[in-house]
Amino acid sequence: MSATVIDVENLLFRxxxxxxxxxxxxxxxxxxxxxxxxxxxxxxxxxxxxxxxGGVLVPERGSxxxxxxxxxxxxxxxxxxxxxxxxxxxxxxxxxIPYLSVIDNVLLPCRFSAQRKARAVVAGLTLHDxxxxxxxxxxxxxxxxxxQALQLSVGQQQRVAAARALIGQPEIVIADEPTSxxxxxxxxxxxxxLSKECEAxxxxxxxxxxxxxxxxxxxxxIALPSINRVGKAAGSKGTVVA
Amino acid sequence: MKTxxxxxxxxxxxxxxxxxxxxxAVTLSVTMLLGVERLRVEARESFAQSVSGTDLIVGARTxxxxxxxYSVFRIGEATNNIRWASYQALANHPAVAWSIPLSLGDSHHxxxxxxxxxxxxxxxRYGDSQSLIFVSGKPFAEVFHAVVGAEVAERLNYRLGDPxxxxxxxxxxxxxxxxxxxxxxxxxxARTGTPVDRTVHxxxxxxxxxxxxxxxxxxxxxxxxxLEHVRKFDLAPKEITAALVGMKSRAAVFKMQRYVSNYEAxxxxxxxxxxxxxxxxxxxxxxxxxxxxxxxxxxVVGLSGLVAVILASLGERRRELAILxxxxxxxxxxxxxxxxxxxxxxxxxxGGGVALLTVLSIALAPLxxxxxxVTLHPLWVSVEELKLLAAVxxxxxxxGLLPGYRAYRLSLADGLSPRL
Numbered sequence: 001m002s003a004t005v006i007d008v009e010n011l012l013f014r015x016x017x018x019x020x021x022x023x024x025x026x027x028x029x030x031x032x033x034x035x036x037x038x039x040x041x042x043x044x045x046x047x048x049x050x051x052x053x054g055g056v057l058v059p060e061r062g063s064x065x066x067x068x069x070x071x072x073x074x075x076x077x078x079x080x081x082x083x084x085x086x087x088x089x090x091x092x093x094x095x096x097i098p099y100l101s102v103i104d105n106v107l108l109p110c111r112f113s114a115q116r117k118a119r120a121v122v123a124g125l126t127l128h129d130x131x132x133x134x135x136x137x138x139x140x141x142x143x144x145x146x147x148q149a150l151q152l153s154v155g156q157q158q159r160v161a162a163a164r165a166l167i168g169q170p171e172i173v174i175a176d177e178p179t180s181x182x183x184x185x186x187x188x189x190x191x192x193x194l195s196k197e198c199e200a201x202x203x204x205x206x207x208x209x210x211x212x213x214x215x216x217x218x219x220x221x222i223a224l225p226s227i228n229r230v231g232k233a234a235g236s237k238g239t240v241v242a
Numbered sequence: 243m244k245t246x247x248x249x250x251x252x253x254x255x256x257x258x259x260x261x262x263x264x265x266x267a268v269t270l271s272v273t274m275l276l277g278v279e280r281l282r283v284e285a286r287e288s289f290a291q292s293v294s295g296t297d298l299i300v301g302a303r304t305x306x307x308x309x310x311x312y313s314v315f316r317i318g319e320a321t322n323n324i325r326w327a328s329y330q331a332l333a334n335h336p337a338v339a340w341s342i343p344l345s346l347g348d349s350h351h352x353x354x355x356x357x358x359x360x361x362x363x364x365x366x367r368y369g370d371s372q373s374l375i376f377v378s379g380k381p382f383a384e385v386f387h388a389v390v391g392a393e394v395a396e397r398l399n400y401r402l403g404d405p406x407x408x409x410x411x412x413x414x415x416x417x418x419x420x421x422x423x424x425x426x427x428x429x430x431x432a433r434t435g436t437p438v439d440r441t442v443h444x445x446x447x448x449x450x451x452x453x454x455x456x457x458x459x460x461x462x463x464x465x466x467x468x469l470e471h472v473r474k475f476d477l478a479p480k481e482i483t484a485a486l487v488g489m490k491s492r493a494a495v496f497k498m499q500r501y502v503s504n505y506e507a508x509x510x511x512x513x514x515x516x517x518x519x520x521x522x523x524x525x526x527x528x529x530x531x532x533x534x535x536x537x538x539x540x541x542v543v544g545l546s547g548l549v550a551v552i553l554a555s556l557g558e559r560r561r562e563l564a565i566l567x568x569x570x571x572x573x574x575x576x577x578x579x580x581x582x583x584x585x586x587x588x589x590x591x592x593g594g595g596v597a598l599l600t601v602l603s604i605a606l607a608p609l610x611x612x613x614x615x616v617t618l619h620p621l622w623v624s625v626e627e628l629k630l631l632a633a634v635x636x637x638x639x640x641x642g643l644l645p646g647y648r649a650y651r652l653s654l655a656d657g658l659s660p661r662l
Binding site: 047050051054056057076077080081083084085089091094095096097098099100108109111112113164176 | 245249252253255256561562564565566567568569570571572573574575657658659
């Protein structure tokens, strides 16, 4: 199966109307099952791209198709539902809701998406069992499940966040610098686990980082400046003026 | 919605220290608001219950409210008395069915002493036309007999046959005592929930007798009339404080009132208890509304504190809100999350306020009964009180809109990556 999961065409985004464009992407496409590494320096628009893919930001023009649905034609509530149903997120750090237990953090997407809840229990297990299965695959000890999220180490918290992103098998998992708070050894271990579980869940992984050393673990590497015309325009500005 | 509700409660629990303090503030303010309202109603109730069946209260000319206050509620003191002859003219008026003379001025351990006739036990009515009932004993028959109200008997632990000594004057400490003329308790009245409970009743003759050797509010020095000689004197009362009058026909009451007002021999005043009560409520109404307004302001202050605390917490919760957004929460869910939190605390505060007031009422009921003759009903929440509570919750919701809206804006602006 090689359907297109992400299909960006002619997209333009700016933070304020009339301001400088932040992203101007003629074309960007990701196939199902790919594990994409997107890198770019700070300020190159990585967070903005994630906001667009997550449906919390809307481009000024262009199309933004996820799984065939053009997010630009959906209203805000529909984009929120789409994100809940189809996209799992892992952030840099402080990924967990501090007042919920590990298990409850993992189950959070199932509370907002009936679809992910249904997929989580499709294997004939309870939600709790499915969360426990993912957590154990991510090497988290059973004893931690009922702990408050903040009692865990940073590395453990990131693995809980991965389990949360993966529960209910969303088609897309987006990770935003999830390893930056980990030491080098744990970075590799975390990446391996994440890749393996994405594969098992059939999720396409979009991994964003400024750290290119991690790129080797992925099936494809994209430099954000290479698909974003804004970066190039800025680079060529000097010559235009000269 | 269930998810949001459960998240709101767990999040609130996570910040239980700061929210707990504001909860205390809200609880106390609700207790105060409800307490003021309840005291207002209970006081009115107690006042309205205190006299029933009396068509006219007659006393020396003063304000109707004042006459009502000292004659029925034993609050304040009469400035002038009425002559016994005037009372008798009144009592013998053809339209009058019955009358009760009242003479006040002395006290017993802070409880007022009321000198009256046995007509009191026959005709006095309170509450819903209930007459006085003797728990034990009977009305006074001899000069130095006393009948005590339920509260007096309970507080001072009096039984039939106990000797009691009255004090001269109504209030203050160091009152001169009528120690040379002790009384015997011959009757104990059943509880009425009215000032009767706090009253020591003696006969008009007894009132004369204990003051035989007094002049100008003091015991005459070197002059004392021994107990055994008291009966040789003329004990017919010369003056009384006021009188309660019952008419043969209710329709005659206004005519009687005119008769009283136009009484030639001395200036008299006759008031209808209902009219005097209405005037009293008008006077009290201002104080009541002021108290209620102050309590309402205290509730607003409490809820403002709540809003301030929730707003202050938003700064450090932006990460949490972004995470919720990432797993699919809509901005509207975030709004509801914050609104639920303030609503939750408000409802807890209202519940806590009701509970605290109930506990306080139970604890203070005996005191309120003894000191003020006000009967508290701790377990009763009236429709008016429910309206007040609903108003508090309503204000809580309105107040909760502010942090809700702020969080809504924040979550829209932050999206998935809060700029911290």
